[in-house]
Amino acid sequence: MTSPTHLPYGGIASFARAPIVRPDGHWRAFAAVLGIPYDIALGFRPGARFAPRALREASLRYVPPFAGLDGRVRLDPAHYPDPLMVDGGDVVLPSLEPELARERITAAARQIKERCRLPVFLGGDHSVTYPLLRAFHDIPDLHVIQLDAHLDFTDTRNDTRYSNSSPFRRACEDLPNLVHITTLGLRGLRFDAEAVAAARARGHTLVPMEVVEAQLQDTLAALPARCPVYLSIDVDAFDPAVLPGTSSPEPDGFSYALAMRLIREVVRRHRVIGLDVVELAPNLDPTGRSELLASRLIMETLAEVFGAEVSNVRE
Template sequence: MTPSHLPFAGIATFARAPHHAPDADWQADVAVLGVPYDIALGFRPGARFAPRAIREASLRYVPPFTGLDGRTRLEAVSFVDAGDVVLPSLEPELMRQRTTEAARAVRSRCRLPVFLGGDHSVTFPLLCAYDDVPDLHIVQLDAHLDFTDVRNDTKFSNSSPFRRACDALPNLKHITTLGLRGLRFDPEAVAAARQRGHTLVTMTELETNLSAVLDALPTGKSVYLSVDVDGLDPAVLPGTSSPEPDGLSYALATRLICAVTARNTLVGLDVVELAPNLDPSGRSELIAARLIMETLCGALDD
């Protein structure tokens, strides 16, 4: 019997994919791995609930997708849901180790891993599974730079994943951050990112000179795309710990992502900082799930 088409029915794996542990015997085009970890953020928790919420929302978006133009996408793409990293409570170092291991296992079995955070600190151990990719580029959609060395006495908060990655990964060449805005930046972090030659793009630049931004995107690279949902406008996606007004519309976010995937090879995607408990309307996880699917369309079909 065919599985249910009702989004609220059935076991909620990502897009109704079969569930296999990261280190089991499987192969797929796309594999999804959750990292339900949110103890590294400094404000409102809830991102631990995001992997499950995104899986449930994904049941509204089970491929393939036929557009109004009759074109069908993600038709021949196979999916596996590798479940969530088996995390400890509290022990940050063990958490990072297990996350990297699971990410490596998933990477080795699929063409494109999709990681569901968790707060943004999970991106560091995820990136550690990419230490063998030559000339690795990162594109980050985010309101915040997340390049701080130490915040609130720790080096591993959700403000520091990219700083830690630059420390740990000699193959990490460049980071493009899109959607920056807000009242306050960490001056040391800004200086360090600029010194490394990173591309820092504000919302103002996106709105006033989009074509220049698109021209400056990496081209022909292996790109890891990290989507902090607070890059989106909080009116669009309210369920996040640290909302910043005047953010990306959904259309602009997907346009940027499509430009990235059109010019590069996507080697990994994470979606982080979704706090479904902060949005009783439920649209936040629906938008996150759809954004993942549109990214996959761009990366695998176009």
């Protein structure tokens, strides 16, 4: 008789029931999850601080090993000698000390990064990507690929330099190894001309949503090739009809299928070295489908990276 297994609504909610570890503990794994329950840098509706817990609970619907109906995606811990995935818990954050919060986020991200192949960060608003990227200061020729309705390259907003509108501006100022950012899915009525000009002056690639849809093959071909990539996914990249639980939804965004098609191409062309999923506000979606979609996106991205690694080893 096999040991009993909890149904998705039972037991302790670690991400995909992964073993719970300390970020600074004695462990090694293929992937490690770290929660960043922080949303005091938002400019509109709060709630992203609740996302790490919601994502963990939703992930229990997708516990590995699993495969897609076509057999293409597989996530089987038996193929990897170390634990496939661990859960490093959440960074302990001060409620109203943003500078200290950033320091703690960077420190915990470095600890996770040193112990696994793929760190997976559960935001939190998008401001957390700046201190997370600081943990990758030692990666030469670092590229960021950002799925987002908004550029997030603003210099200041309401006299604030560290809002969720500015993470990539601050990262580019602090990280000389961050050589390029590609932003996919831009749209909306709110527009910061200075931020767009500054990003273009630095050589970044800005792709509006309508171009992603109409010229998908050209968009994929234009992605920088064969370089280390940090993948940052703001869930407002998705159409709010698909994922409504976010602070600043914008109509006419990604479908799930289109987002995964892009992510698969990124994984095929690059070595993805880090992933964050940010701006999920589960309190804004009483149906719970937003966190289900976001947690599935994480699991499928993990499966794609893991599958690419296994294929490379076999070859």
